[in-house]
Amino acid sequence: MDRIRIVGGKHLTGTIPISGAKNATLPLMIASLLTDETLVLENVPRLADVALLQRILGNHGVDVMVGGKRPGDGEYDGQTLHISAKRIVDTTAPYDLVSRMRASFWVVAPLLARMGQAKVSLPGGCAIGTRPVDLLLMSLRALGAEIEIDGGYVLARAPHGLKGGEVVFPKVTVGGTHTALMAATLARGTTVIENAAREPEIVDVADCLIKMGAKISGAGTSRIEIEGVSRLDGARHRVLPDRIETGTYAMAVAMAGGDVMLAGAKPELLQSALDVLVEAGAEIAATNEGIRIARNGAGIAPVEVVTAPFPGFPTDLQAQLMALMTRAKGTSHITETIFENRFMHVQELARFGAHIKLDGETATIEGVDRLKGAPVMATDLRASVSLVIAALAAEGETFVNRVYHLDRGFERLEAKLNACGAAIERLSA
Ligand code: EPZ
Numbered sequence: 001m002d003r004i005r006i007v008g009g010k011h012l013t014g015t016i017p018i019s020g021a022k023n024a025t026l027p028l029m030i031a032s033l034l035t036d037e038t039l040v041l042e043n044v045p046r047l048a049d050v051a052l053l054q055r056i057l058g059n060h061g062v063d064v065m066v067g068g069k070r071p072g073d074g075e076y077d078g079q080t081l082h083i084s085a086k087r088i089v090d091t092t093a094p095y096d097l098v099s100r101m102r103a104s105f106w107v108v109a110p111l112l113a114r115m116g117q118a119k120v121s122l123p124g125g126c127a128i129g130t131r132p133v134d135l136l137l138m139s140l141r142a143l144g145a146e147i148e149i150d151g152g153y154v155l156a157r158a159p160h161g162l163k164g165g166e167v168v169f170p171k172v173t174v175g176g177t178h179t180a181l182m183a184a185t186l187a188r189g190t191t192v193i194e195n196a197a198r199e200p201e202i203v204d205v206a207d208c209l210i211k212m213g214a215k216i217s218g219a220g221t222s223r224i225e226i227e228g229v230s231r232l233d234g235a236r237h238r239v240l241p242d243r244i245e246t247g248t249y250a251m252a253v254a255m256a257g258g259d260v261m262l263a264g265a266k267p268e269l270l271q272s273a274l275d276v277l278v279e280a281g282a283e284i285a286a287t288n289e290g291i292r293i294a295r296n297g298a299g300i301a302p303v304e305v306v307t308a309p310f311p312g313f314p315t316d317l318q319a320q321l322m323a324l325m326t327r328a329k330g331t332s333h334i335t336e337t338i339f340e341n342r343f344m345h346v347q348e349l350a351r352f353g354a355h356i357k358l359d360g361e362t363a364t365i366e367g368v369d370r371l372k373g374a375p376v377m378a379t380d381l382r383a384s385v386s387l388v389i390a391a392l393a394a395e396g397e398t399f400v401n402r403v404y405h406l407d408r409g410f411e412r413l414e415a416k417l418n419a420c421g422a423a424i425e426r427l428s429a
Pocket of ligand 1: 022023024026102103131132133134135136137171172173174175176315316338339340381382409
């Protein structure tokens with residue numbers, strides 16, 4: 001298996017282009033199942049998760065054509081996917097595919113809405129917690145679906161089509177909101193989603209669905225209203241920039257020191273994280289080109305952070321912030337409220353010499369003067385990249401094992417960091 005070698009202690013200076021958002025791309029690709037016309041997605045990142053979802057959709061009979069490079073395209077420009085679900089040949093999503101990527105469970109909604117049935121494997125647990133799908137199924141039931149669970153599969157049926165209804169989520173769920181939103185676009189009548197997730201990726205998917213002819217209002221607020229239509233058309237849509245990739249590189253610069261332009265990044269997508277970085281001592285400026293982040297000379301100040309649904313501090317940046325706080329001048333507290341078990345980076349950060357104590361859902365991080373490189377690994381992509389951040393400021397060499405996890409969510413990580421002066425290379429096994 002590939003691993004990454006990092007020699008710490010280099011400042012980062014230059015430009016890092018921000019890719020299209022993984023967590024918008026995946027539901028957008030899944031939304032292609034709602035129409036028999038072609039959905040064209042631009043600015044799609046080259047990631048292992050995107051390739052895997054291409055395979056999963058292929059299993060349902062979806063054709064995905066990847067557009068070639070056009071003259072003038074830069075090396076970091078995203079791909080263009082032409083996705084056509086003209087004929088759905090199979091409404092089953094098998095265990096061996098769904099178990100590899102949780103988000104693929106979301107195909108249940110468009111398959112049910114368009115075909116009246118779906119058989120989708122339960123995704124099971126994962127490294128960051130138990131992650132049930134009860135709320136996703138609750139929302140489909142609210143739209144009139146009959147749901148049974150048999151042999152590890154969810155069998156969903158709506159032989160006479162889905163009917164608009166009221167979906168009230170008892171807690172904010174991104175996947176639940178995507179599911180309810182997609183299903184409701186083709187349901188008869190009006191659906192109201194209460195306590196909807198307000199994440200920018202929900203808004204991006206809603207914008208695309210509206211281009212496809214869906215009638216949606218309120219995306220980005222906690223109350224979304226959808227008036228069902230009988231069919232959806234094709235559309236062309238550009239994926240929004242990845243706010244988690246943006247925040248990750250911002251933390252990397254805050255950790256290593258330097259001055260970097262995060263090109264194409266949009267500050268309004270991650271204001272809470274930028275506020276925390278300013279509190280920690282980084283300088284941040286929004287420009288037409290993107291977000292410029294610098295930390296020169298000053299040390300890192302400790303912070304108190306609690307993760308929360310958008311617009312709060314994202315759980316997907318919690319591990320990266322913890323890595324940064326290992327070098328703070330004082331004690332920080334980070335509380336994880338979204339996933340009960342998203343702390344596997346704690347033990348690995350300790351290998352660098354970090355001082356972190358866990359008490360329930362709160363980590364207390366006592367900043368240390370120096371970190372030392374070490375062999376490390378993690379089983380989740382955000383945890384893996386937090387180890388890269390620690391390595392950038394650690395003395396000597398670090399080897400990050402199980403690089404597969406990084407490839408799931410970070411496009412050309414080594415190239416982007418090296419272009420700014422980092423010393424990071426991939427070693428093939
Ligand atoms: C999405 O996962 C993201 N994945 C995750 O990003 C992200 O961490 C998460 O939202 C929270 O922001 C994608 O967009 C592909 P949830 P999702 O439903 O939709 C509980 C990454 O690193 N819950 O918002 O699966 C759940 O257990 C990934 O890119 C139920 O109890 O998350 C959790 O505690 C990892 N029942 C909370 O809700 C349900 O039926 C929020 O989960 C569904 C969820």
